[in-house]
Amino acid sequence: DKFKHGLEKTRTNFSEKMNALVARYRKVDEDFFEELEELFIGADVGVTTVMTLVDSLREEAKLRNLKETKDLLPMISEKLAALLEKEGDDLSLHFEEEGLTVFLVVGVNGVGKTTSIGKLAHRLTQEGKSVVLAAGDTFRAGAIEQLEVWGERVGVPVIKQQSGSDPAAVMYDAIQAARARKADVLICDTAGRLQNKVNLMNELAKVKRVIEREVPGAPHEVLLVLDATTGQNALSQAKMFGETTDVSGLILTKLDGTAKGGIVMAIRQELDLPVKFIGLGEQKDDLQPFCAEQFVYGLFK
């Protein structure tokens, strides 16, 4: 299944080391726990999360009087799954019951924003929704063309203006065009240049204001795209966007390209934002709704 295949690198890294550790240590002792901590940290799980995780394993091993490391294994996956789910997490996308739904997609250049928009458009189309894309990154060279390539690939129209034009004007146009076509969902691309954070954040705020003004209840989602291969960088980007935009959920890309899929745990623990989708490849159907259970299953085979 998709999770198993996409998480292959992380699984190899993780399971093999875990099995080796269990074989080496047979008996539960403090050295075992310390090496287990290192293993998790090496998979980008994040120090704070690892401490919590391993502390609770220590406690339960004591409580249940577990002496064999192999008996700890099922507990580890249970605890990992628990770390990935927080009460009240809302993993679904929100749609307007009648009328236009607008999703705003934000993130730094190169994280996989355009690709994720294309994949999301494909997914929604498959569900029977009609989708329009707005080429709101008017700054990065090639961004508009790249979105058009995706539009063609998945069969959805792209509303654009010339490179360099005002993104807020593009959004206004796109909303009118989506309404004229009676589209269900408008997905808006945005700029992701980081050279000037203040300008970028102002631009996003302006784009958002236009959407809010033109479509009551919109944006229905503000999805922040993060690249799983960048580890702690992804976390700091999330904090930066989170300070200025009301992000409603995350898309974590390129999990297929990293052996450090533990970053999902770190992100879930350190940020108060649900991961709604994960990217597991470059093709149009490589975007999966996030599911903690399947994710952990994918980590252990």
Ligand code: GDP
């Ligand atoms: P943007 O600058 O944020 O719009 O990033 P792009 O969408 O152009 O993606 C940058 C690169 O990452 C491209 O080569 C994509 O094919 C690749 N990419 C995006 N998502 C994934 C993913 O989930 N897995 C893999 N392996 N590559 C991805």
